[in-house]
Amino acid sequence: MxxxxxxxxxxxxxxxxxxxxxxxxxxxxxxxxxxxxxxxxxxxxxxxxxxxxxxxxxxxxxxxxxxGVLINGMTLVLRNTYSQDVVISNLLGKEAPTDVIDGLRIRMTWLKREFRVDEQLME
Structure with a gap:
């Protein structure tokens, strides 16, 4: 796999x-x-x-x-059972400190600092 x-x-x-x-x-x-x-x-x-x-x-x-997804029939609803920390770690490859996480959001200042985002690339 x-x-x-x-x-x-x-x-x-x-x-x-x-x-x-x-x-x-x-x-x-x-x-x-x-x-x-x-x-x-x-x-x-x-x-x-x-x-x-x-x-x-x-x-x-x-x-x-x-x-290619059908829209007729019964709805599909799934419950989210993932830990927020695990999802963030899996997506970013890094663990975010708890002080930069606000609900389901991560502070952009931390993301820019950790991943060195170039302002020109964001345009």
């Missing part, structure tokens, strides 16, 4: 819930120009994007089609 594949026992449950296809969604390239254009054209009061050609709404069906 690699980091790319879910554990074999999970494949059974993912297949039954029809979410198995969503496990392959990785490595999205963020296109800043596209995101900025969409933000500029979004009209939050109507939940639509206004383009020169027409008005567009992204629906739940659109998202379901793109992700």
């Amino acid at each position: 690699t980091n790319e594949e879910p554990h074999q026992r999970m494949v059974i449950y993912l297949s039954q819930s029809r979410l198995y296809g969503a496990t392959f969604l990785r490595g999205f390239k963020v296109m800043s120009a596209l995101i900025l254009t969409l933000i500029e054209r979004l009209r939050p009061e109507t939940h639509t994007f206004h383009f020169p050609c027409s008005e567009v709404t992204i629906t739940l069906e659109d998202v379901a089609h793109q992700l």
